[in-house]
Amino acid sequence: MKQVESHRHPATKRTAANTNPKLWCSCAIESDIRRARDVEEAILSQCHKHSFTDRDLFALKLAVDEAINNAVRHGNRSDSSKQIHIKYRVTPRRCDVVIADEGNGFNPAAVPDPTTEQNIEQTSGRGLLLMRAFMSSVVFNETGNAITLTKFNDSVHRQNSDQVAFG
Amino acid sequence: MLKxxxxxxxxxxxxxxxxxxxxxxRKLLEENEIAEMGQHLTSYVESQLKPKIIISFAGVDHLSSSALGTLITVNYKVRERDGQLRLCSIDPQIYEVFLITKLNKLFRIFPTMKEAKESLEKPSQ
Structure with a gap:
């Protein structure tokens, strides 16, 4: 546990809301994607230390970036007085990232499928599709202003399935 | 605009x-860079008659959905000018992004620059 704590990014701090403060890191940043880069790097650095695969790291960077972008642009409508709240936890088996904005939320089920012939030339609306494709799970809160991204460590899961396969 | x-x-x-x-x-993630790319490419396309453009992704290891949106706009502009657009040298992980979004059906994508060049129609004699 102490090892995980020592990886905590200096910009992050524990909050009372964390169910397990020894594992979760949390922080609030301005509605500016550039402010999120440090947190993004801290998450990826922890995943790297836990030997997440390159593909996992690519997927996490893509999904976290899309989620923060959505929170800034659609959630907080780039209002600099509003904040983005990020909470993350990395264990050897999985990485969970919760990204919440201060907007009114939205209904993810109402987002049109961007892959249909009718929508294929739309210039936006692919972020959610990519997050769902690259993450192990994507869950919204009821309001639709907080998203939880989960990625399982593919190297651990592959190892386990090999053990099953070869007894 | 860029600073x-x-x-x-x-x-x-x-x-x-x-x-x-x-x-x-290497990373097409920053909004201001993507906007700059869009402005630069669309104004270039609009200045050409039947433009023939190959966009090489060699060395690019990340791109956002916003960058995809800009590429769609460029593709539309090129088609409007009766031109041809090809994409090439896309990293396998980024190519997966094109597959998931089905944009591999909208764009003509080639593994190498050589193949992209060969795919372009020769000028009429």
């Missing part, structure tokens, strides 16, 4: 009647 200390995320080179577009950044 003074920022360089353009793309570099355009003329190769005969072709225009080759290469990226000067």
């Amino acid at each position: 003074d200390n920022q360089t353009s995320p793309i570099k355009l080179t003329r190769d005969g009647e072709l225009t080759i577009v290469e990226f000067t950044v």
Whole structure:
């Protein structure tokens, strides 16, 4: 546990809301994607230390970036007085990232499928599709202003399935 | 617009009647860079008659959905000018992004620059 704590990014701090403060890191940043880069790097650095695969790291960077972008642009409508709240936890088996904005939320089920012939030339609306494709799970809160991204460590899961396969 | 200390995320080179577009950044994630790329490419396309453009993704290891949106706009502009657009040298992980979004059906994508060049129609004699 102490090892995980020592990886905590200096910009992050524990909050009372964390169910397990020894594992979760949390922080609030301005509605500016550039402010999120440090947190993004801290998450990826922890995943790297836990030997997440390159593909996992690519997927996490893509999904976290899309989620923060959505929170800034659609959630907080780039209002600099509003904040983005990020909470993350990395264990050897999985990485969970919760990204919440201060907007009114939205209904993810109402987002049109961007892959249909009718929508294929739309210039936006692919972020959610990519997050769902690259993450192990994507869950919204009821309001639709907080998203939880989960990625399982593919190297651990592959190892386990090999053990099953070869007894 | 880019600030003074920022360089353009793309570099355009003329190769005969072709225009080759290469990226000067590894990650196409920053909104201001993507906007700059969009402005640069669309104004270039609008200045050409039947433009033939190859965009090489060599060296690019990340791109956002916003960058995809800009590429769609460029593709539309090229088609409007009766031109041809090809994409090439896309990293396998980024190619997966094209597959998931089904944009591999909208764009003509080739593994190498050589194949992209060969795919372009020759000028009429």
